[in-house]
Amino acid sequence: MFFASDNSGPIPAQVLQALTEANTGYAMGYGADAEMEQVTTRIREIFEAPDAAVYLVATGTAANSLALATLCKPFETIFCTPTAHIHEDECNAPEFYTGGAKLTLVPGAPGFDDKMTPEALRATIAKEETRGVHGPQRGPVSLTQVTERGTIYSLAELQALSAVTREFGLPLHMDGARFTNALVALDCTPAEMTWKAGVNAVSFGGTKNGLMGVEAVIFFDPKHAWEFELRRKRGGHLFSKHRYLSAQMLAYLTDDLWLTNARAANANCATLTAGLHQKGAPFLHDPQANMIFAALPRATHQRLYDNGASYHLWDGPLEGNPDELVAARFVCDWAISRDQIDQFLNLI
Template sequence: MNFTSDNVSGAAPEILEALIAASSSGPTPSYGADPLTARVTEKISALFERDAVVFPVATGSAANALALATLAPPYGAIYCHEMAHVNTDECGAPEMFTGGAKLVGLPGAGGKLTPGLLRATLEKAGVGVVHSVQPAALTLTQATESGTVYTPDEVAALAEVARGYDLPVHMDGARFANALVRLGCSPAELTWKAGVDVLSFGATKNGALAAEAVVFFRPELADSFAFRRKRAGHLFSKMRFLSAQLDAYLTDDLWLRLARYANAMADRLAAGLTAIPGARLRDPVEANEIFIDLPEPVIAGLEQRGYAFYRWDGTVIRLVTAWNTEAGDIDRMIADARELSAATR
């Protein structure tokens, strides 16, 4: 049983059916001039209650790096949490596509930035000083790399600080759906109404085969994106196959149902494991990731029994549930962990 990532999951049947339908639809205009791509823009604009400019891409790293490249010049500084995916897991893609902008990682409990630290950092950033990189953008990860979520008020407070320095705000929403269903707010409330200008809207981790969308809530910021996407090799000639996934994802609230289920499986697993003596959650479980400190004999025993997960820090492990995680697998892991714990007492 593999709990290493939600990327290990397959694609939802509705997504696969949409791909088959798109493939069977006959000759279709290429490079995004197709009806499906137009419909995705219409659906996302309706969903977020705002006319948006939408660009499908195939990967989250492409979405983030190309979005940030539209916001930051080569001499710019992009502020993020020190554990943000853009800072730790994208192989320098944001730096490359911006032409050299500097990612400035800041600490914060639970994977979240705080307005106070952001403000203090910007106050000392050397605005206008030719020897310093210049503040250019703020990027937030939602849900965070610690499995926590920013509330709309938290996003708004950070965006207010950024606005004071004329910084646009980007949100890495690889797990945006998981955060949204946990918070129970609207997509608009969690993004542009709170001050977010550009969203990397994730679908791959939540049931798509390979599909993300870069969503600009301020159209004037999108002027160069089409060219950057083409130059980066992410303008698909058969764009309809990305858009078909996003169209199905947004139909009948599929994206919310899949995320709600993944979160429920995380809650179930966390509740069972925290009952084990010596277990302690490192961070609250607010999306579909669990960071939990377990006794070493329990961790080693679970590994020997075939459970896959990441060792994170010492005896802290990361477990990730997905849209298709089996409840029976959750219950078996909990039972095995209890058995291993009892054997050590």
């Protein structure tokens, strides 16, 4: 009954097999392996972007930070939401890799701090560059898809936000740690959710959707390619035995494993959501992909923990009034079984 994170699940057999096959003989390093050439071709096909620059790194923090550093000068600011991973969970890595650029928070709609609105984004951007040389200059906008609260930007919302970035001539970056979960939920194409909607660069996640540890960084304008390569090397994220990153990503993109895993994770979440609704649990956010925020009594949390469930409390400690509701985060991955979900719900 493991709902703590989709980072924590197992690796599909196809990926392990691909790593075993890649572990034969010798291969050129630093991304010159044959598998990487196939990965680049496949990602360009999937995204309908024949000129896209495609690179691999091992972590989402590296993907986000190096991509934003390529798009942002040290004296600029990156616009993001208060709950963005780059703001709350990356230990100032974007600021470090950009050489000192700051983050400016864009408030969400009332009660929803996970999604930008065009109006709030426009107002927040307009407030910058009002102090001349004394203040930060306007830089890229970074949004998260799926958001950190489990919600999704619709294609219309993405297009409306990108229209604002174009007004100010700013690049738009997408943190896609759960990119594929959003994609299958929207039932759209990767192109529709990225460059056709105005996104300039995307961190295309793999680790949360079953891979051992690899993320792709995609720039739809190849003018950014060389600078990213230099920043990746200078930042210590260019793997010498790169083929083991490439092999994972190639297996992920073969026979639609990436889509199969995301559909399974979202379906598992839908089952858990329906069960929690049936138990009368209040929800903090509408679950739209594979992440749930719902409240249960402390006594119920204690019973679940005592029986081996794993998940994170969100707005209070386990100790206290046993009848008081405490919100928690539940994340479903591709591998959690229906039996485990049923066991969890029966304990409630």
